Amino acid sequence: MPSSYENAFGDELEAIYGRGVHDLPGVVAALNASGVRPAGGEDWTEPSFTAELARLSGTENHS
Amino acid sequence: MNPLHTTEGLLRFGLRDRWYPLCPSEHVRTGELVRIDRAGEQLLLWRDAAGTVHVQEDRCPHRGARLSQGVHMGDRIACNYHGVQVDAEGTVVSVPGSPGCALEGRRVLRTFPAQEHAGAVFAWFGVDESAPPATLEVPAPIAGGAWSRFLCYVEWNAPYLYSLDNLLDPMHGAFLHRNSHTMFAGKREAVFQIRVTDTGFVFEKTDQRGVNFDWVEFTHGGADWVTLEIPYPDTAGPGGPFTIVAGLCAISENRHAGFFWRCREVSGWERDSWRFLYRNRLEARHYAVLEQDREMAEAMPADAWDRENLYQHDIALVRMRRLLKAEAAKQAARLTEPATAAPVPVA
Ligand code: FES
Ligand SMILES: [Fe+2]
Numbered sequence: 001m002p003s004s005y006e007n008a009f010g011d012e013l014e015a016i017y018g019r020g021v022h023d024l025p026g027v028v029a030a031l032n033a034s035g036v037r038p039a040g041g042e043d044w045t046e047p048s049f050t051a052e053l054a055r056l057s058g059t060e061n062h063s
Numbered sequence: 064m065n066p067l068h069t070t071e072g073l074l075r076f077g078l079r080d081r082w083y084p085l086c087p088s089e090h091v092r093t094g095e096l097v098r099i100d101r102a103g104e105q106l107l108l109w110r111d112a113a114g115t116v117h118v119q120e121d122r123c124p125h126r127g128a129r130l131s132q133g134v135h136m137g138d139r140i141a142c143n144y145h146g147v148q149v150d151a152e153g154t155v156v157s158v159p160g161s162p163g164c165a166l167e168g169r170r171v172l173r174t175f176p177a178q179e180h181a182g183a184v185f186a187w188f189g190v191d192e193s194a195p196p197a198t199l200e201v202p203a204p205i206a207g208g209a210w211s212r213f214l215c216y217v218e219w220n221a222p223y224l225y226s227l228d229n230l231l232d233p234m235h236g237a238f239l240h241r242n243s244h245t246m247f248a249g250k251r252e253a254v255f256q257i258r259v260t261d262t263g264f265v266f267e268k269t270d271q272r273g274v275n276f277d278w279v280e281f282t283h284g285g286a287d288w289v290t291l292e293i294p295y296p297d298t299a300g301p302g303g304p305f306t307i308v309a310g311l312c313a314i315s316e317n318r319h320a321g322f323f324w325r326c327r328e329v330s331g332w333e334r335d336s337w338r339f340l341y342r343n344r345l346e347a348r349h350y351a352v353l354e355q356d357r358e359m360a361e362a363m364p365a366d367a368w369d370r371e372n373l374y375q376h377d378i379a380l381v382r383m384r385r386l387l388k389a390e391a392a393k394q395a396a397r398l399t400e401p402a403t404a405a406p407v408p409v410a
Binding site: 015 | 296297298299300301331332334335336338339340342343344
């Protein structure tokens with residue numbers, strides 16, 4: 001089961017993408033304007049955002 | 064007569080001289096003997112100590128007991144009935160009840176060339192089982208490289224041919240899936256054309272692309288593949304359109320296995336974002352769309368093909384069926400031709 005944080009993170013991402021914002025700086029800025037924060041509560045940066053996505057994306061393809 | 068020697072039977076269970084995806088790789092766990100029916104054959108799947116997967120007929124060469132009820136011995140299977148041991152090549156390596164008997168050393172268990180790719184087990188079913196298989200060629204989205212993918216595996220209570228028809232019928236997207244997250248847009252009227260390729264054909268709308276389910280490609284060679292593309296809404300984030308590579312395999316006349324590799328050409332953080340969203344929510348939406356197809360296919364009458372009135376949107380089906388039927392007829396003829404007799408010397 002995804003956590004409520006994961007669902008909220010997904011909701012915000014979908015909303016931001018849905019406004020046509022698809023570039024990394026734009027997405028990070030929009031996420032900071034939302035209520036979703038990493039576990040420590042700090043603002044998102046490009047490295048922290050991409051690291052979080054890598055963590056949440058789970059295991060890679062297996063061939 | 065063996066249905067696999069008739070045109071009709073080959074069509075219903077799947078033509079020979081092809082690779083078929085049988086099941087997801089994870090269905091065959093180390094140390095286990097897996098029994099499945101596919102493409103008109105009763106199969107045993109197992110992995111040897113090295114993890115290599117083997118596909119053989121689930122039929123003991125002694126008296127026909129199910130080898131799948133036997134004992135996995137690492138590099139061989141021992142039948143549970145009288146202990147006959149058969150290896151991965153199909154050779155009887157031991158007859159414990161009658162050591163030295165003529166069955167020992169004989170290669171008598173039907174064994175099908177097997178391979179794993181993109182998370183699935185594939186096997187080759189040849190017209191001539193002693194001939195080597197063709198190379199397994201796979202469409203680009205599951206060949207590796209810049210694509211990210213997830214395999215969706217389903218079993219439906221419908222002939223595989225109905226699924227194939229469904230995949231080659233892009234126009235149903237604008238109707239059956241009109242309320243979906245991906246296929247709500249675009250025209251409800253379309254003119255299609257067929258474009259022949261080196262390996263099959265592309266069936267495409269002439270006046271709309273990238274809006275709905277606007278084209279599909281049938282690839283026909285060592286395996287049959289259907290590749291199609293459906294645009295994503297902005298909410299799916301950056302990356303290419305949603306692409307599906309489909310492979311089908313009959314389980315019985317009225318049941319089949321469907322492999323839908325869901326793919327996207329996307330890299331870096333965009334790839335991670337798609338993989339996260341896919342797991343968190345998109346998979347459930349894609350699955351709901353696939354359920355609409357399943358409900359339609361499973362409820363089709365058994366004689367659907369006999370009473371159709373096809374129109375322009377159905378020309379890809381007609382072409383695909385004609386191709387399969389012609390090949391099935393050729394294979395049936397090869398499979399039933401009498402062994403050529405030695406010429407009689409004229410005195
Ligand atoms: S039937 Fe398998 S050993 Fe006899
Ligand atoms: Fe569909």
